[in-house]
Amino acid sequence: MANNTIPDAGEKQQTLLGADELILNMGPQHPSTHGVLRVKLKLDGERVIGSECMIGYLHRGVEKIAEHRSYQQFAPYVDRMDYVAAVSNGLGYCEAIEKLLMVEAPPRAKVIRTILTELQRIASHLLWLGTHALDIGALTPLFYCFREREEILKIFEKYCGARLTTHAFRIGGLQYEAYDTLEKDVERFCKAFEPRIKDYEDLLTQNRIWLGRTKGVGILTAAEAIALGATGPVLRASGVKWDIRKAMPYAAYDQYKFEIPTGKTGDTYDRYMVRMEEMRQSRLICLQAIENIPSGPIMARVGKVLKPPPGEVYHSIEAPKGELGYYVVSDGTVQPYRVRIRPPSFVNLQSFDKMARGGLVADVVAIIGTLDIVLGEVDR
Amino acid sequence: MQAVTQATTEFVKQNWAPLVCGFVVVAVLPLIVGYVVLVERKIMADMQARLGPMRVGPHGLLQPIADAVKLLIKEDIIPDDADKLVFWLAPVLSVGAALLAMAGLAIGPAFQIAQGINIGILFVVGVSAMGIFGIVLGGWASNSHYSLIGALRSSAQLVSYETAAGMALVCGLLFAGTLNITSIVQAQYDQGIWFGLLAPVAFFVYLVASIAETNRAPFDLPEAESELVAGYMTEFSGFRWSLYFLAEYTNMIVVASVATTLFLGGWLRPFPRTHWLDFIDFLPPLLMVVIGVYCLIRVPKQPVRVQQLFMLAVAGMCFAVAVVLAAPMLGPLLKPSLASAMKPFFEGIHGGFWFIFKVGAYIYFFMWLRFTLPRYRFDQLMRLGWHFLIPLSIINVLLIGIAMIVGQYFDLTGPSLLLTTIPASVIALMIALFILAVEQKKEPQQQPGAATPDSYA
Numbered sequence: 001m002a003n004n005t006i007p008d009a010g011e012k013q014q015t016l017l018g019a020d021e022l023i024l025n026m027g028p029q030h031p032s033t034h035g036v037l038r039v040k041l042k043l044d045g046e047r048v049i050g051s052e053c054m055i056g057y058l059h060r061g062v063e064k065i066a067e068h069r070s071y072q073q074f075a076p077y078v079d080r081m082d083y084v085a086a087v088s089n090g091l092g093y094c095e096a097i098e099k100l101l102m103v104e105a106p107p108r109a110k111v112i113r114t115i116l117t118e119l120q121r122i123a124s125h126l127l128w129l130g131t132h133a134l135d136i137g138a139l140t141p142l143f144y145c146f147r148e149r150e151e152i153l154k155i156f157e158k159y160c161g162a163r164l165t166t167h168a169f170r171i172g173g174l175q176y177e178a179y180d181t182l183e184k185d186v187e188r189f190c191k192a193f194e195p196r197i198k199d200y201e202d203l204l205t206q207n208r209i210w211l212g213r214t215k216g217v218g219i220l221t222a223a224e225a226i227a228l229g230a231t232g233p234v235l236r237a238s239g240v241k242w243d244i245r246k247a248m249p250y251a252a253y254d255q256y257k258f259e260i261p262t263g264k265t266g267d268t269y270d271r272y273m274v275r276m277e278e279m280r281q282s283r284l285i286c287l288q289a290i291e292n293i294p295s296g297p298i299m300a301r302v303g304k305v306l307k308p309p310p311g312e313v314y315h316s317i318e319a320p321k322g323e324l325g326y327y328v329v330s331d332g333t334v335q336p337y338r339v340r341i342r343p344p345s346f347v348n349l350q351s352f353d354k355m356a357r358g359g360l361v362a363d364v365v366a367i368i369g370t371l372d373i374v375l376g377e378v379d380r
Numbered sequence: 381m382q383a384v385t386q387a388t389t390e391f392v393k394q395n396w397a398p399l400v401c402g403f404v405v406v407a408v409l410p411l412i413v414g415y416v417v418l419v420e421r422k423i424m425a426d427m428q429a430r431l432g433p434m435r436v437g438p439h440g441l442l443q444p445i446a447d448a449v450k451l452l453i454k455e456d457i458i459p460d461d462a463d464k465l466v467f468w469l470a471p472v473l474s475v476g477a478a479l480l481a482m483a484g485l486a487i488g489p490a491f492q493i494a495q496g497i498n499i500g501i502l503f504v505v506g507v508s509a510m511g512i513f514g515i516v517l518g519g520w521a522s523n524s525h526y527s528l529i530g531a532l533r534s535s536a537q538l539v540s541y542e543t544a545a546g547m548a549l550v551c552g553l554l555f556a557g558t559l560n561i562t563s564i565v566q567a568q569y570d571q572g573i574w575f576g577l578l579a580p581v582a583f584f585v586y587l588v589a590s591i592a593e594t595n596r597a598p599f600d601l602p603e604a605e606s607e608l609v610a611g612y613m614t615e616f617s618g619f620r621w622s623l624y625f626l627a628e629y630t631n632m633i634v635v636a637s638v639a640t641t642l643f644l645g646g647w648l649r650p651f652p653r654t655h656w657l658d659f660i661d662f663l664p665p666l667l668m669v670v671i672g673v674y675c676l677i678r679v680p681k682q683p684v685r686v687q688q689l690f691m692l693a694v695a696g697m698c699f700a701v702a703v704v705l706a707a708p709m710l711g712p713l714l715k716p717s718l719a720s721a722m723k724p725f726f727e728g729i730h731g732g733f734w735f736i737f738k739v740g741a742y743i744y745f746f747m748w749l750r751f752t753l754p755r756y757r758f759d760q761l762m763r764l765g766w767h768f769l770i771p772l773s774i775i776n777v778l779l780i781g782i783a784m785i786v787g788q789y790f791d792l793t794g795p796s797l798l799l800t801t802i803p804a805s806v807i808a809l810m811i812a813l814f815i816l817a818v819e820q821k822k823e824p825q826q827q828p829g830a831a832t833p834d835s836y837a
Contacts, residue, residue: 030609147429204754207754362607
């Protein structure tokens, strides 16, 4: 990654006025690269004629760490990948190991998991909305989004004591019983949230400047999105109706009714609309789930020491940012032989060059924002 | 030597008032700017459901002082590869131009540094446009790509929007028939209507263009934080950075003052010639009294004794200002013979209040936009400027001119001139919108990103 070339830097590209190309190094310390992404841009004036993402500044060797920890010990580490959607990461990991152990979490645990994961999706999308709007120059939505996100984090804190890196779930179910007013808190949040989404939309959806900055920017057609392996809202905004919650239901998703919003053109505006609608749908799922939380145990019968039979398993969930997959190989000992993680941010980031080429510098930040990447997850 | 001393003494004797005014502006303006920033942060906080600065002094009232001290004692960094002389010169140039432009402004009939300058508006606009050299040179001298792009954006933006703003000013000047600032305000008094009402489109164009000129959101591309880190200011820190900051906010005050003078009736109170509305004169002191009383009510709620004392001091200051505002009005009531002697004081003090009030409202509008709107992209900014604002302002000048001639023909003056200027403005707006629509049809919006051929999908 340290080489100083840009893809096809050798071939001299035609610039508009025949001027020299300008190499602009964006990041890793830049206000809008969402962490430590480094993008090398080749510019003709302000137009982007080439780009390269340089990653690895936040590499912590998470996958390697897994090989030296027992199955339970590794669970908190996955929270540190996508640190703004820790609950979803934990869910994916726990379900993967459960699959490996061939146990299933009790229904009550599944429903509570679903509620918390959907709240986490809303929280993650709120963070995306705030920072994305900030990148495009709207200062205020950020604070409104953080106000609502705070409510969700309070629910997490009440449930498991942590706000961000929650480690909310355990392999086989839940560590903690739901606290008494969980349903009430979730309901209160959902009731208050509906008008709030409208507030955000009032600020942005019909705003001429917002439309100008997002419509037709960073277009990714359905074929391209599939070819590049994009998942999550990025794929759905291109018009592909693919959501793992529906396609391969996990947790308790098969019990609830919800829509999968899709876009048409696959531009930044469509991705914005898809995520806004997803927040509404997540809210609906939460409301359905709290209506009927089954009683019963919250933990399946798994031993204190987990020794899955030798074998391998791939389990993926629909994380807020896309398909989050865990490929776990067991050799029959207490530690996994190999854990390979398919992070949605990393794969979605591949589309960056495709989207950014031909745009302006200002579009680059819009595209980084719309991809909704978290560098902790990209670099692992 | 003696001759020089004598000449200097003579000069000072003859021009002591402007010199004092100039000294006051240079000495006090940084403080005012500091408080404008504090007010901006408070307004921003209010709009964003939070409190803003609360730590330094009660309600953060001493924050500007703390900021100034911090900026002054920061390490002075000049990048190795920078052009040192230009790097040193650029912020000074910027702030110098902004402060010089203040010289032409009149805050009330009495307070003008360059008194009676006959090219008033032209001087202010010309000198404040010089500030762009500071930005371009600073961006160039930094030897950094972000700075360079910011500087280039800034120069292109100024060229585009200065044209529209100039044309909008011409519109107001047509009514005034003079460039002298005092005379412009006097003309609005004589005609009995603000020029902003006579030529609303011109005022709108100037409003938009002045936001672009001062590099404020949604036109803050030269320093677009999320794209160019800090644009032309990226490599500047500490005191040099604060000079740029001072220049930016001073420019804001300058454009707001120009707009106030030309379009909003300068230091005249609303309806200055309608005598049954004279009670409006009592509003300023009343307002200050209300603020003072509010501060007094808040005193016991301050947690620390120092803060209580400070709050008392603020209340005291408000009452003092209220007394100053009220004195020239109450004097004649007690002793009618004072009326004629008090008149200039009254006009000076109340004129200053109304002028600052209008400038404040104008700047508040700037801030409101900044916290509400996303940022334009560079090509969109240029399209708005060249395809809409410039045609609009030129057509508007032509039509307003025609409207004035027609008005003269029918002997229309003052508010009745609205009969011709308003249709003229509406027609200008419609023609400009038509041109915009045609232009957009002619070049089917080139979507960046969409036009590039597919490389490998």
